[in-house]
Amino acid sequence: xxxxxxxxxxxxxxxxxxxxxxxxxxxSSVTGYELSKRSGVPRxxxxxxxxxxxxxxxxxxxxxxPVKYSxxxxxxxxxxxxxxxxxxxxxxxxKLATLENxxxxxxxxxxxxDEHVVDEIVDMIDKAQDEVWLSIWxxxxxFVKEVIDxxxxxxxxxxxxxxxxxxxxxxxxFHHEFMAPDITEKxxxxxxxxxxxxxxxxxxxxxxxxxxxWAVKTKxxxxxLVAIEYIRHDIAYVELAKEVGENQVQSFWVNDPDLYYxxxxxxxx
Numbered sequence: 069x070x071x072x073x074x075x076x077x078x079x080x081x082x083x084x085x086x087x088x089x090x091x092x093x094x095x096s097s098v099t100g101y102e103l104s105k106r107s108g109v110p111r112x113x114x115x116x117x118x119x120x121x122x123x124x125x126x127x128x129x130x131x132x133x134p135v136k137y138s139x140x141x142x143x144x145x146x147x148x149x150x151x152x153x154x155x156x157x158x159x160x161x162x163k164l165a166t167l168e169n170x171x172x173x174x175x176x177x178x179x180x181x182d183e184h185v186v187d188e189i190v191d192m193i194d195k196a197q198d199e200v201w202l203s204i205w206x207x208x209x210x211f212v213k214e215v216i217d218x219x220x221x222x223x224x225x226x227x228x229x230x231x232x233x234x235x236x237x238x239x240x241x242f243h244h245e246f247m248a249p250d251i252t253e254k255x256x257x258x259x260x261x262x263x264x265x266x267x268x269x270x271x272x273x274x275x276x277x278x279x280x281x282w283a284v285k286t287k288x289x290x291x292x293l294v295a296i297e298y299i300r301h302d303i304a305y306v307e308l309a310k311e312v313g314e315n316q317v318q319s320f321w322v323n324d325p326d327l328y329y330x331x332x333x334x335x336x337x
Contacts, residue, residue, distance in 0.1 A: 079149055081124075084109045084117045089126055092139035099134050176291075179283040185273045188285060189263050190215050196265040199225040201299045202238060205259040208275060209236050229302050231259065242303045254333065262295050270295040 069090075076086040091107030092098070098106070104114040118137055121127045126145055130136040140148075179188050186208060193200055193215050200219065204212070209230055216226055216238045226239025234243055258276030261283075270292045273283035286292070322328060325336035 079153075081126075082117070082120070084113055085121055085124075085126075088114070088117045089121060089139055089145075092127055092137060093142060097130050097136045097138045099136050101134075103137065176284050176286045176288070179271075179273075179285060180280060182275065182281040185271075185275075185281045185283045186211050188271055188283060189261070189273070192263050192265050192269060192271055192285075193219055195269075196224050198266045199227070200239070201262070201264040201296050202226065202228040203231075203260070203262040203299045203302060204228065204238070205231040205261060205275065206236070208259075208261055209238060213238060227299070227303070229299055229306070242306045244302065244306060262299060264292055264296050264299070267292060267296065 072090065073083065073086045076089070077083065081089070087107045088103060088109050091103050091109070095103070095106050100114045100118055101111065103109070103118075104111045109117055118127065122129070125140065125148060127137050127139050130138055139145075179185050189208065190212055193212060196219060200216075202212075202216075209228075213236065216228075220226055220239055228238035228241045229244055230236055230238065230241055231244045258274040258279070261273040261275060262270065264270040269285070269287045271283050271285045272291075272295060273281060275281045320327065328334070328336040
């Protein structure tokens, strides 16, 4: 029931309106007084709430003395709400675009919160017209798999560098196996995640255990280029490491003070 209340509230119903409407679905054709007792809406508020539901077209009156109320059938209500919201989105999509000033390409937006950052990643993948470049860790890789698979079916090219996720596949996939994931994670202070689309837009995020995720998002061409080149070079390095062997790759830097710092972010001891 809590889930139903929450979703109805997202569609513009107050908590009392939700309770009253659900109460009528369960006890159709009752008076306001009876509905108050059965729904938990205070008696002092019930008729104001019913008036608002009537204005929304969610209920109707039944001629009687005293007046009784019945709900619009649930399927019909959902149909009307969906139609109304679609019309609003169509209207706003057209009208708001005419009011929007041309954006500067070097504007950077900041996003905070795990859920919001993942939503932005999914949205960017969903908007891609040609290609997507990803550098991503789990569990975020699992969160975007469904939309990635869909975009691949749409004909979008996807190139992915996956960290600590050897069994997942996101398009043309390369696995970061030449170095222990904890070395990279410690150097970056978290799990750096990058998604770029169409050489036009990039999102750079960081997911760190015990802290809130953050991201920056921009269409600045220089930052988009740097991000894509970062992923390209990681992919090339992975393939090179496969050819020469993990031990040989490690021997290049583990005993060299400067390269040791470059790779680990720590001073050589």
